[in-house]
Amino acid sequence: MTVPLLDVTTVPAYIAGRADLAEVVDATTLTVREVGDGNLNLVFVATDAAGRSVVLKQSLPYVRLVGESWPLSQDRILAEARGYDAAVRHAPDLVPRYHGLDVDRRVLVLEDLSAWSVWRTALDAGVATPGAARDVGRYVADVAFGTSVLGSSSEDVRAAVAASVNPEMCRITEDLVFTEPYVDHPHNSWDAALDADVLALRDAALLDEVAALKYRFLTAAQALVHGDLHTGSVFVAPPGTPGPAAKVFDLEFAFYGPVGFDLGALLGNYLLARARAAVLDAPAHHQAWLAGLAGETWDAFEQRVRDRWASHADTALTDGFLDAWLRQVWQDAVGFGGLKAIRRVVGLAKASDLQTLDGPERAAAARAVLRTARTWVQGRADVAGPADLPDLVLPDVVRPDRAVRHDAPRVGA
Amino acid sequence: MTVPLLDVTTVPAYIAGRADLAEVVDATTLTVREVGDGNLNLVFVATDAAGRSVVLKQSLPYVRLVGESWPLSQDRILAEARGYDAAVRHAPDLVPRYHGLDVDRRVLVLEDLSAWSVWRTALDAGVATPGAARDVGRYVADVAFGTSVLGSSSEDVRAAVAASVNPEMCRITEDLVFTEPYVDHPHNSWDAALDADVLALRDAALLDEVAALKYRFLTAAQALVHGDLHTGSVFVAPPGTPGPAAKVFDLEFAFYGPVGFDLGALLGNYLLARARAAVLDAPAHHQAWLAGLAGETWDAFEQRVRDRWASHADTALTDGFLDAWLRQVWQDAVGFGGLKAIRRVVGLAKASDLQTLDGPERAAAARAVLRTARTWVQGRADVAGPADLPDLVLPDVVRPDRAVRHDAPRVGA
Incomplete structure (x- = not known):
């Protein structure tokens, strides 16, 4: 099915028509702006005169990035709603407040977290976000426990x-x-300097x-x-915000799958952030903090599962x-993490961690990601825990002529 | 939902009302008898004056063995119909001819295989059935390949x-x-002589x-x-029947699960037959044939999967x-096989292979099953193939005073 799409002019009437939102915002005084990248979804922020706001998300019937030649069912917002339903039940503090699904219009209404940052953006900017890695580990644990036979019949x-x-x-x-990065496919692209590294994956x-993965x-x-x-599906709180340091969003890929897949997505994206920081010669304490994220997430996950196991x-x-x-x-997380990192270098969907680097640094960081990721995938059966996770494999020569620039990390897109 | 149940007096009118069966049997000259154990389902054979016949299967709304205190949804026949639909698509020669589901009445109509034997009954009688183990291996391969990502999108x-x-x-x-045999549960029972063996499982x-399994x-x-x-879900052909030596039935437990579970059920039940034959001192060639069933099934399964892999x-x-x-x-099959054998000794549903033995032989066979099954479960990661499958572990003393009776094996219930 295809439903009529919202725009900034129709959002106020839409909100006014939903009695369940009457206490959330004043529908008579709304200002609406469209946000988000608009590749897969329409996202609006509606703010009333008192400054209260909500986010509306409506699925588009195609991938806008590619065009109507790549149709995509708007039903994926039903999957997202199932994801939020589960998250609200099992980890309510770790997702935006959720005002439910309007199935007829394929619209979700959510807490406006515009004051928070997308985690990837913060990482690109070299900003440390204490507690975020711990909180996403707890998120995975709580949802996994609650929705699985560990916690349910x-x-x-x-x-x-x-x-x-x-x-x-x-x-x-x-x-x-799992497929395209390892074959010739028009979705793939990479810096020419990486040819040998990419082909070595095959x-x-x-x-x-x-x-197997x-x-x-x-x-x-x-x-x-x-x-x-990934780190683009996590909001991190502004410093001093009470409560959790991170909230998870963008749940439209939700499905019953291996628990390690979510953890692997985090590990793989931490690896991108590490490679970026390394080639940018970020301060040692920042690099050390990044190097600890995998363990922080895993330890929080494991601890939470063990706590609930009682x-x-x-x-x-x-x-x-x-x-x-x-x-x-x-082990699944390590393997999936490697593949999630590789796809960001080789496949269709790149990540700003690497894309916003200058050419030579980008190639060096990408090479480090590919080499490290490969050790994760092939060595995952031997990695007992975060302490044994193969470390970032930096190329011998990153960019010998480059000035140290840790004072000016880039802010990603 | 609960639907009106058929009985021998109403089956003819039911068949007469189904136009799709007009070419199969003559509804005006039917003789009907109720067959089957009636624990979970009603099963009727309807035969016309020309000798043509069909089987009708209707699910009961409770477990008759236990009574209406154990209600069971008649919807399980929908699962059985899905099983037959898949089998007809992927392994049509290895199930009874299937005349479809009447969803309103929860009735399946199937080929009458009364002239065939239930495999367990043949095994209990000491009858060798060449090709049956091979055919069930092919059945598992064809359905698994066709319904999985190996053979479908x-x-x-x-x-x-x-x-x-x-x-x-x-x-x-x-x-x-997976649960009751390993705890104190009112469903469990075993010969007192096995107390130590059963408790050793815990x-x-x-x-x-x-x-883990x-x-x-x-x-x-x-x-x-x-x-x-199990071998009670397989019909074996009378000698000289053209076509396959075995057909699979009773699909009401069908679900998406591990492929090794079906193979394990076969392995576990072959083990029961082997233990029976051993304590009965069946002829060496028969015991050798039984000892080869696991390999026959596995080799047929593997070969078929490899053939289709192209x-x-x-x-x-x-x-x-x-x-x-x-x-x-x-490895899954070996592990599940062990558990499927153990449950037949300890749990609610016993098997005639052991139950029709006299006391001391029954205990000896049961002990052999428990000991062997345990080596399967705990050693499954080290078993590369059928040649490495731990052999039947017979107790040192079976029944020293027993006369050799391989000339008079029992026919099971």
Whole structure:
């Protein structure tokens, strides 16, 4: 189905028509602006005269970046709504306040977090965000625990698996993450200096591991996962904000999949931020902080799962099982993390961490990402925990003629 | 929903009302008899004056064995219909001819295979059935390949996963196979002589593996599996019948699960047959034939998957992936096989292979099953293939005073 699209002129009447929003904003005094990149969705911020505001998100029926030649069902907002429903139930403080789905118009209404930053933007700017990595680890733990057989009955989980199917969006991930970067495909692009590095990825040993991880993505229906939990899907709080340091958004890829996929998306994107900081010679304390993010997220995830395990529903799942489960989730995360980093260098959707660097630095950072990511994918079975995670593999020569510029990190797009 | 139940007096009018059966049997000259154990379903054979016949299967709204205190949705016949739909599409010669589902009445109409034998009954009688183990291996391969991402698009598979959810029946398996045998539960029973053997199963190392296999059953949505593929769910052909030696039936547990679960059910039930034959001192050639069934099924499965692999849809899944996938399916099968054997000794649903033995032989066979099954579960990661499958572990003393009776094996119930 295709529904009529909102624009800045029609949003006030739309909000006025929703009685459930009467207490949230004053529909008679709204100012509306369109925000967001508009690639997949329309996003509006509506602010009333008292300064109260909400965000409206409506799915577009195609990928605007590519054009109407890439149609995309507006039904993906139903998947996003399922994601928010689960997040509100299991990790309510770690997502924007959610005012529900209007299924007829394919519109979600959410808390306006314009005063917060997108985490990737903060990372690009060299800003440290204490607690954010911990909070997203807790987010993954709480949603995974609550939506899986760790925290719910198997009947409820099986019903939720059926209700949460999201084939069209999963297919995008399957193609962009697991397939296209490893073959000749028009979606791919990279700096010419990286030719050898990219082509080196196409050997049988690595491709076997990529296939194993793809199959795991396709078949491991463990929990309702976010499905695209990179640093661009996380808001970080302005300094001094009470409560959590991070909130997760953009849940339209939500589906029942492997818990390690979300954690891997974070690990892979931390790797991009690390590579950027390294080639920019960011201050040592900042680089050290970035190097610790993977452990911060994992430790928070593991601790939260262990805390909740005391109340787990199915006593046939033993404490020994939990230990083995955590090991497997961690290994999955490392493998998926490697692939999520590689796709950002080679595939369709680039990341500002690297794209906003100058050419030689960009190539050096990208090379470091590819080399490191590969060790993650192929070595994941031997990585017991964050302390053993293969470190960033910087090329021997980054840019010998480059001035140290840690005083002027770039702000990404 | 509960629908009116058929009985022998109403079946003719029911068949007469179905135009699609007019060419199959003559509804005006039918003789009807009720067959089957009637625990979960009504099963009728309707035969016309010309000797043509069909089977009708209607689901009961409760477990008759236990009574109306154990209600069970008649919707499970919808799962069975999905199973037959898939089998007809992917392995049509290896199931009874299927005349479709009457959703309003919860009735399936199937080929009458009364002239065939239930495989377990033949095994209990000491009858060898050449080719049956091979054919069920091919059945699992064809349905698994066709309903999984090996043979279908991921979108189709994800949609099928959603459509094939079967929580109520899966829950029965979860409880009876993976939970109850390992705790004190009123469903359990065993010969007093086995007390030590049964209680020995309740140690942490084994329970961790049971938990891992339960979680795999709960989350590995690989293919539409049969869900209860023991030797009582297989018909074997009378000698000289052209075509396949086996056909699979009773698909009401069908769901998207691990491919190794069906293969494991077969392995576990072959183990029961082997233990029976051993304590009965069956002829060496018969025992050798039974000992080869696991390999016969596995080899047929593997060969069929490899044959079909030439046409597999997703080229991101490499040949190396296939090898790893087969290893994993085999290991799963060995583990699930062990648990399926154990539940038949300890849990609610016993098997005639052991139940029709006299007391001391029954205990000896049961002990052999428990000991062997345990080596399967705990050693499955080290078993490369059927040649390495730990052999039947017979107790040192079976029944020293027993006369050799291989000339008079029992026929099971």
